[in-house]
Amino acid sequence: MKRGEKTRQKILDSAEKLFAKRGYHGVTIRQITEDAKVDTALANYHFGSKRNLFDAVLLRRAEELNKVRLEKLEEIEAAAENGVASLEDIIDAFSHPLLDRSERGGPGWKSYFALIAQINNSPEWGGKLMTEYFDPLVRRFIAALKRALPEAHEEDIYWSYHFFSGALVLTYAETGRIDNLSDGKVHSSDLDAVQLRMPPFIAAGFRRLCETSGPKS
Amino acid sequence: MKRGEKTRQKILDSAEKLFAKRGYHGVTIRQITEDAKVDTALANYHFGSKRNLFDAVLLRRAEELNKVRLEKLEEIEAAAENGVASLEDIIDAFSHPLLDRSERGGPGWKSYFALIAQINNSPEWGGKLMTEYFDPLVRRFIAALKRALPEAHEEDIYWSYHFFSGALVLTYAETGRIDNLSDGKVHSSDLDAVQLRMPPFIAAGFRRLCETSGPKS
DNA sequence: AATGAAATTCAATGAACGTTGAAATAAGTT
DNA sequence: AACTTATTTCAACGTTCATTGAATTTCATT
Known part of the structure; x- marks a missing residue:
């Protein structure tokens, strides 16, 4: 060192x-x-400068994150007989590395995701910064989604991904609001509970939107 | 005046x-x-004080919002023969007033929602402030969801609502990230496109999670 | 031990911050 | 028109901000 x-x-x-x-x-x-x-x-x-420090904070963990998520995606695609991963597996490969690190990676990771969640929804950083750090990976995932849903209109894929992304980001924001709403019956910090529920929930949404002809049906 | x-x-x-x-x-x-x-x-x-001004900004439109959303919910429940609204209708009643005002309410509304989206995902405001302004209404909607899904485990309802909420909030954040990702094929400002797709997507997720016995199936 | 570069400390910079009190102005009431 | 109160203006308060230059210390290499 x-x-x-x-x-x-x-x-x-x-x-x-x-x-x-x-x-x-x-x-x-x-x-x-x-x-x-x-x-x-x-x-x-x-x-x-302060701004450079901010960028350094964001960059430090982004690289590891992108690397492991890409590996996971390639892994499940290699394991699929026709090279096309299932919807549930793609969703899991996208979200699991994040939720797992937030749950078990220590307080630094938890802070990092809380920060990402915050800037993701802000106009000041949300467009430019997030694009810079994560778009190449996201494009790769969207390509996988398109292969998993070959009949889908492209717009429906993008909007479905958008809903997925919003649900995921709010999850690792861990603001504790759902704790209040449920009177303690669920805990926003219980990310394992999310890991279980996110893939089926999101996959069902994708199928409903992308496997039928148009959003109305 | x-x-x-x-x-x-x-x-x-x-x-x-x-x-x-x-x-x-x-x-x-x-x-x-x-x-x-x-x-x-x-x-x-x-x-x-600056902080009081901030609160005044948040409060100004929250009251109208809560009022019209509650009316919409009561409306669809009254129209349902057994008093139990459909999942799609509940989701629409929850999201439509927001997206509609953001799309057609003028720049003030658009700013307001961008602000809400930002503080919703922040630990500083997300827990306390959002709870204060919107929880009573959300509890009312969750009650409606429970009636629409009588077989569901409570936890699955809360997590499904959580995913719904995240997707909705990211939508009206309108950070433009999806515009880049899709190379202009979809536009984050096209909230009518969302209105069409959100209810079926989210309803399918709810059903997959809440109408089966446990999240794994 | 001496050298030199890297890292750290210390003190200070000018600018901008939220807030305030007093003076000036505007508008409603009598 | 005189009076009263609400609103607006103006100038300043003390504090804190990010940043910097110079002095000092630390440490690896000679």
């Missing part, structure tokens, strides 16, 4: 945690460096 | 627009009052 690397990682960890809680504008460099127990000036020394 | 009411509304309009674009912490009182073309001090004079 290089000389300043421990400091760099401590700053990234604190930035990740605080950005996840209050967003980019809701956190100051001073709060981050105080949480990391390092001098205020070190954030700018290591990352150049 | 009372004396300062025009100023109040101009401040609310500008605050709504700017908060939607960059979030609570990303906007300053000075930017808001400059956009509204009023003196800086007037925001504090009329609303007391």
Whole structure:
């Protein structure tokens, strides 16, 4: 490990945690460096600017994420006899790596997903930043979905994916709202419960929309 | 209209627009009052504090929204012969008032929904604020869903609603990401296309999850 | 041990922040 | 027209912001 690397990682960890809680504008460099127990000036020394630090936080885990999701997709396609994976498997390959890391990857991953959930729905970052980090992978998944639903109109695939994406992102936002709504009968932190339910729910939606002629039927 | 009411509304309009674009912490009182073309001090004079102004923005349209959504639900329940509305109708009653106002209600409504989408997925506001403004209505809808799916386990209803909610919220966030992904084949601003597809997609998910014994089948 | 670069500390910068009090203006009431 | 109250303007408050330059310390390499 290089000389300043421990400091760099401590700053990234604190930035990740605080950005996840209050967003980019809701956190100051001073709060981050105080949480990391390092001098205020070190954030700018290591990352150049607050905005660069934000990008570094997003990038750090995005690469691993994209890699493992792609591997999972290729795996299930290789296992399918005709090279076309099932809808349920595609949905699982897309969501499982995220939910699994949020559930069992430690607090850093949990913060990371909370941050992604937040910026995903914001006009300031949602379009540009998310596109930059995740679109190549998503395009690959959509290609798989098209093969799994060969009769589908393209628009129905895109809207179905869009619904899927929204459901998934709200899940790992873990705002706890469903806990209140259900009076404690379900817990937003119980991502294993989601893993069980997301593929059948979403796959059924895809089939209803994409296997019939047009959205009305 | 009372004396300062025009100023109040101009401040609310500008605050709504700017908060939607960059979030609570990303906007300053000075930017808001400059956009509204009023003196800086007037925001504090009329609303007391920045935070109170934020709440006032959220509250302004929430009441109308809750009212019309509840009316729609009661309407379809009254029209159903046994008082139990269909899944598709419930989903439509929940989402249509939102999507319709975002599409045809003018730029203020569009900003409002973008703002709601943003804070819905944030830990800072998502749990507490959303609960405060919308939970009573959501509980009413969940009761209707339970009646439409009498065999369902409660947990499956809550998780299905959760997926529904995530899909809906991402829709009216309108970040434009789906536009890029589809190379312009679909447009995130085409909410009529969503109105057509959301009820069948979501209803199929509900049925798959809630009409079978457990999530695995 | 000496050297030199990298990392860290310290103090300070100018700018912008939310908020406020006092003065000025506008409008409704008598 | 005089009075009263609500609204608006103006200037400033103290605080905090991201960032920086210079001084100091740390550490790997000689």
